[in-house]
Amino acid sequence: MSTPSGNSPSTRNSTGTAGTGTADARTADAGPARTGGAYQAVALVLALIVIAALAYGLVQTALKASALFTG
Amino acid sequence: MPSILDREAIVAPRHFNRWLIPAAALAIHLCIGQVYAFSVFKIPMMGHFGTGEVAVGWIFSVAIAMLGLAAAFGGTWVERSGPRKSMVVAGTFWVAGFLVASVGIASGQLWLVYLGYGVIGGIGLGIGYISPVSTLMKWFPDRPGLATGLAIMGFGGGALIASPLSNSLMALFGGGTDPENLEAGLLQTFLTLAAVYAVVIALGALVIRVPHPDWRPSGWDPSTAAAKPLQTTANVSADSALRTPQFWLLWIVLFCNVTAGIGILENAAPMIQDYFDWITPAAAAGFVGLLSLANMAGRFAWSATSDYWGRRNNYMMYLGIGLALYLVIALVGGASLVVFILATMVILSFYGGGFATIPAYLKDLFGVFQVGAIHGRLLTAWSAAGIAGPLIVNSVLEAQAEAGLTGAGLYSLSLYIMVGLLAIGFIANLLVRPVHPKHHVPEARDREKEYAQ
Numbered sequence: 001m002s003t004p005s006g007n008s009p010s011t012r013n014s015t016g017t018a019g020t021g022t023a024d025a026r027t028a029d030a031g032p033a034r035t036g037g038a039y040q041a042v043a044l045v046l047a048l049i050v051i052a053a054l055a056y057g058l059v060q061t062a063l064k065a066s067a068l069f070t071g
Numbered sequence: 072m073p074s075i076l077d078r079e080a081i082v083a084p085r086h087f088n089r090w091l092i093p094a095a096a097l098a099i100h101l102c103i104g105q106v107y108a109f110s111v112f113k114i115p116m117m118g119h120f121g122t123g124e125v126a127v128g129w130i131f132s133v134a135i136a137m138l139g140l141a142a143a144f145g146g147t148w149v150e151r152s153g154p155r156k157s158m159v160v161a162g163t164f165w166v167a168g169f170l171v172a173s174v175g176i177a178s179g180q181l182w183l184v185y186l187g188y189g190v191i192g193g194i195g196l197g198i199g200y201i202s203p204v205s206t207l208m209k210w211f212p213d214r215p216g217l218a219t220g221l222a223i224m225g226f227g228g229g230a231l232i233a234s235p236l237s238n239s240l241m242a243l244f245g246g247g248t249d250p251e252n253l254e255a256g257l258l259q260t261f262l263t264l265a266a267v268y269a270v271v272i273a274l275g276a277l278v279i280r281v282p283h284p285d286w287r288p289s290g291w292d293p294s295t296a297a298a299k300p301l302q303t304t305a306n307v308s309a310d311s312a313l314r315t316p317q318f319w320l321l322w323i324v325l326f327c328n329v330t331a332g333i334g335i336l337e338n339a340a341p342m343i344q345d346y347f348d349w350i351t352p353a354a355a356a357g358f359v360g361l362l363s364l365a366n367m368a369g370r371f372a373w374s375a376t377s378d379y380w381g382r383r384n385n386y387m388m389y390l391g392i393g394l395a396l397y398l399v400i401a402l403v404g405g406a407s408l409v410v411f412i413l414a415t416m417v418i419l420s421f422y423g424g425g426f427a428t429i430p431a432y433l434k435d436l437f438g439v440f441q442v443g444a445i446h447g448r449l450l451t452a453w454s455a456a457g458i459a460g461p462l463i464v465n466s467v468l469e470a471q472a473e474a475g476l477t478g479a480g481l482y483s484l485s486l487y488i489m490v491g492l493l494a495i496g497f498i499a500n501l502l503v504r505p506v507h508p509k510h511h512v513p514e515a516r517d518r519e520k521e522y523a524q
Contacts, residue, residue: 068355
């Protein structure tokens with residue numbers, strides 16, 4: 001999943017809190033997580049899985065609910 | 072060097088498309104939402120273990136009780152560890168729960184199903200429920216209601232998916248749709264669901280990111296949030312929140328709203344058949360499906376509207392209009408099927424909306440600092456309502472039946488009790504005021520404290 005980002009600027013905390021032990025500073029100290037092509041692909045696949053699963057559930061439930069008017 | 076599971080390892084760059092994050096949050100909620108579809112396993116399990124409905128019903132009850140406990144006691148850890156680690160831990164517990172339950176099914180040991188699905192899986196439920204919520208609110212500081220609605224909608228959606236999927240899997244592995252076939256397909260179904268959930272939750276954990284400290288939504292001015300009533304830019308710790316009246320007022324609000332919703336959900340199928348004696352079992356099952364859709368739609372739609380109307384106004388609607396609709400059902404519900412269906416659908420949409428709006432309400436009052444932990448502790452209201460709701464409705468039903476009442480008359484008293492509960496919740500919501508500044512965590516201390524824990 002880790003790939004070069006390509007779209008991530010420097011992520012040092014511009015508020016000057018880096019290194020003080022605060023959460024924001026610590027997250028900034030660690031640098032940005034990589035969000036390049038592989039990340040985008042995984043995110044897209046996950047979005048498709050989520051949408052397809054929701055569509056499946058909605059259609060199946062709508063079919064079941066239709067029995068209220070037909071059954 | 073942070074571990075790949077740590078919060079520090081998943082900080083997004085300053086320029087990042089935040090719309091990639093809801094799918095990650097939905098992924099885990101869609102998986103753990105399966106718990107609401109557990110009833111599809113009831114009859115096959117009763118046959119498999121040669122036991123009654125009550126013994127099998129305890130599996131679900133233990134899981135929901137563990138959800139509340141894990142969310143209450145694990146909330147602070149979830150806030151400290153970040154969403155990826157907590158999603159991985161939640162997923163591990165959830166999948167391990169299925170695997171242990173599978174051993175119980177294979178060996179005919181029901182106690183292993185209690186331990187696996189109920190206790191171990193229930194811990195995964197509690198941690199998984201709260202793990203993505205505060206992260207989504209940090210990504211959508213301009214639309215926290217939309218954010219929490221997106222995540223918690225998944226919990227309702229999980230049941231919509233798992234119910235037909237589990238039935239299809241049991242029929243596939245068992246070789247048919249007869250009860251004995253479904254029973255024969257139980258083990259393989261549990262193993263398949265475990266594998267699917269492991270993959271989907273792992274993908275969610277890979278995709279989840281926390282915003283960079285300097286990141287802001289374009290065009291959003293944080294100072295505008297403080298200008299709205301009941302919204303604060305200050306922070307309150309989870310421990311301090313417990314000492315505020317606001318926390319307990321919201322506890323009452325959630326408890327009353329959930330108890331009232333369960334009052335309908337618990338007996339939806341028999342209720343519509345008692346109100347309208349010509350409704351067939353298949354049509355009653357369709358009614359349950361319709362309520363599930365309303366529940367899920369309410370989670371997203373009502374929570375999203377709360378960004379515009381204000382959280383307190385939304386709860387006034389859930390509780391006030393809900394109260395009126397319960398009265399409508401009690402007084403004239405039996406006269407018109409359309410009125411009955413519409414009223415119950417709106418009530419169930421408010422039930423879902425209540426779940427989805429509460430994290431944003433907490434963020435408004437207590438800030439975003441430990442909102443996940445505070446949310447976790449507030450979910451004990453859900454556990455309490457999960458016990459109180461069915462207990463009230465079923466006890467009243469039994470008493471009314473013993474008194475010789477039939478049809479719609481069976482439900483009148485329990486409906487009036489729900490009206491009373493909603494009135495209490497309405498008053499509690501009206502009493503909510505901004506948190507006193509003495510509870511606020513000093514700006515310089517709050518972040519340090521987060522990591523000192």
